[in-house]
Amino acid sequence: MNALGLIQVGLILSCTTTIISSLHCNHLPLQQRKVVENSLQLLDKMGKKFPQQCLREKTSFRFPERVLKPRQKETVKAAIEEIFQHIFYIFSKNLTLAAWDGTALEQFQNGLYRQIEQLEACVIKKQSHYFWSKEVNRLKLKKYFKKIDCFLKDKQHNLCSWEISRAEMRKCLQLVDKVIRKL
Numbered sequence: 001m002n003a004l005g006l007i008q009v010g011l012i013l014s015c016t017t018t019i020i021s022s023l024h025c026n027h028l029p030l031q032q033r034k035v036v037e038n039s040l041q042l043l044d045k046m047g048k049k050f051p052q053q054c055l056r057e058k059t060s061f062r063f064p065e066r067v068l069k070p071r072q073k074e075t076v077k078a079a080i081e082e083i084f085q086h087i088f089y090i091f092s093k094n095l096t097l098a099a100w101d102g103t104a105l106e107q108f109q110n111g112l113y114r115q116i117e118q119l120e121a122c123v124i125k126k127q128s129h130y131f132w133s134k135e136v137n138r139l140k141l142k143k144y145f146k147k148i149d150c151f152l153k154d155k156q157h158n159l160c161s162w163e164i165s166r167a168e169m170r171k172c173l174q175l176v177d178k179v180i181r182k183l
Contacts, residue, residue: 025122029183032080035115036177042108043170046100050167054160061147061168067137068179076183079137080176081119086145087169088112094152098162 067079091109098105148165155161 029180031118032115032180033177035111036173036180038111039108040170040173040177042104042111043166043173045104046108047098047163047166051160051163054163057155057160058164058167059151061144061151063168063172063175064137064140064144065175067140068175073183075137076179077119077122079141080179081116082138082141083172083176084112084116084119086141087172088116090145090148090152090165090169094157095162097157097159098166099159100162100166 068076088109091105091112095105148168152161152165
């Protein structure tokens, strides 16, 4: 095959890869809905009912809902990616006192990780407005998840702190699910 033929094959492969990648990203909201639905089911499966003795320790973390209401879809996707990363981080450490189903927890973590990878591959990171919005949202989300992380540390990752955090993650994922359904 001559050089011109190789260039043509290379261009065809490049275009095909771009098309396949964009098709994959076009189906991302559907994939996200499935991941969130599965994650909610796994959160329920991981533990039992919310322990009554933990009710008096409940706290309000106040999820920054505005991060999920920007005008650009890419900014919403970036916020969702950030949320998944924080949830993954929280549910990847000091779980010894949580007393949860290990298989469900592992499936929960794996689903989040796969979704983070897919979102990273699909989110466009080159628009200046997008960068600004992402940074502002990132800081709001970081503050929210830091409250949860500090709460867990303050309570020494005890059973109630994990159950309260699990309930909070449920609320968080339900908000993400509502947004995804609108995308």
